[in-house]
Amino acid sequence: MRKRLSVAGVALLTVLAAVFAFGQPAHAAAGFSVSNGKLYDANGNEFIMRGVNHAHTWYQQQTSSFANIKALGANTVRVVLASGDRWAKNDTADVANVISLCKANKLICVLEVHDTTGYGEQSGAITLDRAVDYWLSISSALAGQEKYVIVNIGNEPYGNQGYGTWATDSANAIKRLRAAGLAHTIMVDAPNWGQDWSFTMRDNAASVFAADPQKNTVFSIHMYGVFDTAAEISDYLGRFRTAKLPIVVGEFGFDHSDGNPDEDTILSYTQANGIGYLGWSWSGNGGGVEYLDMTTNFNPNALTTWGQRIFNGANGIKATSKEASVYSGVTPTTPPTTAPPTTPPPTTPPPTTPPPTTPPATGGCTATYTIIGQWQGGFQGEVKVTAGSAAINGWTAKWTLGSGQSISQAWNATLTSSGSSVTATNVSYNGKLGAGASTSFGFIGSSTGTPAAPTVTCTAS
Structure with missing residues (x-):
């Protein structure tokens, strides 16, 4: 500190x-x-x-x-x-x-x-x-x-x-x-x-x-x-x-x-x-x-x-x-x-879905979405934001939730939603990214089925 x-x-x-x-x-x-x-x-x-x-x-x-x-x-x-x-x-x-x-x-x-x-x-x-x-x-x-x-x-x-x-x-x-x-x-x-x-x-x-x-x-x-x-x-x-x-x-x-x-x-x-x-x-x-x-x-x-x-x-x-x-x-x-592990693996397992694909650069940054873990009726997701060839001062990521999905908690970003559309913007401490640098934010959601990783767009400011 x-x-x-x-x-x-x-x-x-x-x-x-x-x-x-x-x-x-x-x-x-x-x-x-x-x-x-x-x-x-x-x-x-x-x-x-x-x-x-x-x-x-x-x-x-x-x-x-x-x-x-x-x-x-x-x-x-x-x-x-x-x-x-x-x-x-x-x-x-x-x-x-x-x-x-x-x-x-x-x-x-x-x-x-x-x-x-x-x-x-x-x-x-x-x-x-x-x-x-x-x-x-x-x-x-x-x-x-x-x-x-x-x-x-x-x-x-x-x-x-x-x-x-x-x-x-x-x-x-x-x-x-x-x-x-x-x-x-x-x-x-x-x-x-x-x-x-x-x-x-x-x-x-x-x-x-x-x-x-x-x-x-x-x-x-x-x-x-x-x-x-x-x-x-x-x-x-x-x-x-x-x-x-x-x-x-x-x-x-x-x-x-x-x-x-x-x-x-x-x-x-x-x-x-x-x-x-x-x-x-x-x-x-x-x-x-x-x-x-x-x-x-x-x-x-x-x-x-x-x-x-x-x-x-x-x-x-x-x-x-x-x-x-x-x-x-x-x-x-x-x-x-x-020496064996003292406890079982963590309750949140590593991602079981295939690695996400990186969409084309949009306004100086890209974003990838990964399902970190899932359970009956819920899941944990993560979005990684990466700056392009030049530094950025802020970012906004957007995606569409699948049917039956909602988000109840998020960290390292400010999330808003309108229907199935989700918008995430940086918080005060992770908006500025150097060229090629990355940051991530996470969230907890509910789902009536198996959650899938959607395509995320990213816009830099």
Whole structure:
């Protein structure tokens, strides 16, 4: 999410020194690994993150927060760091101290660079390649910590503009870190301020995962106002499960300026399906989102409404968190290479209809319609809108419903209907598309028969 906190920046250390700090590419002591879409710790036990985010870079004096977060039941803390480009750099010594605090409190450390937030839209934001420079500059603090540390390359690495290169940039960042000898599990955030309303991460995750020579990458979605219905949450996470790609909810809240996320479904779905989550955030929020503080002034005895919900509520941290076995010493019960899925496939299956055909360009964009899933009396559909050879500022998609069909709910578009004619227009955050870029919107409908995929026309504005 956007955080409006500012601290003076400092210069990065040189990449060359960092490479020597890592030494020759060689795998250190075994750490976290990914298999069959699940995350496993160094003992071979499945690990499901249950924790919170902590804005360390702006509140470095709050070192007691690590013990307090652990005392409330968390097994993971995602720690905000800065590269020195937008906020004062967390240097090697500070990162080493953060890791030691995590280990002392038996927490898994997810370390993230925040300076990438909203690149392409937010002034001063840095590229993922620049974030890699930072990780290499503090490499000596990371070396040998693969059992305890996951490296989240960059927070929300694109805003709502210029995100079309997310897959290439993420893959290149991973390959560069691996070439320098980093053997940790790597986490990558979604674009669109982390919320992936364009489905750029969802649709390109497999290629990014394949680009990792170690096949040890986890994907992170941030769920705020875009994820305000159970259908959106279960569909998004369910697709990763079906594809056997590891996904965590790296940030989410109970409310937000862009809408009201369905935190109850986030918590229940992740618990039912073995998916990790990390709520935003422990304390210290500013810029109008102070309501996302879980504690008042970092006081663990003064939990806010949000803090009570995520720590002590149904499917919350206290009830569902399990300490990593690298701290508890639990030996594996099943080898990670043969670990079966913990739950059946998602209730919404992948499309069973043939791939839709793409109609001719109409006014600078095209649209394709896909039936995502169907059941007795209902169905879920999705329309993908793609800009043509030039950028567009908005779009309108139209189609005709089949006999006996109606639409009751939609997301990522504004839908109106007149008889069987349906018109969908972009919402505020997904109208602008670069040349060749795509976005998608979905809907739930009712049907008296088997729904068919109609032809959709698209007009750009």
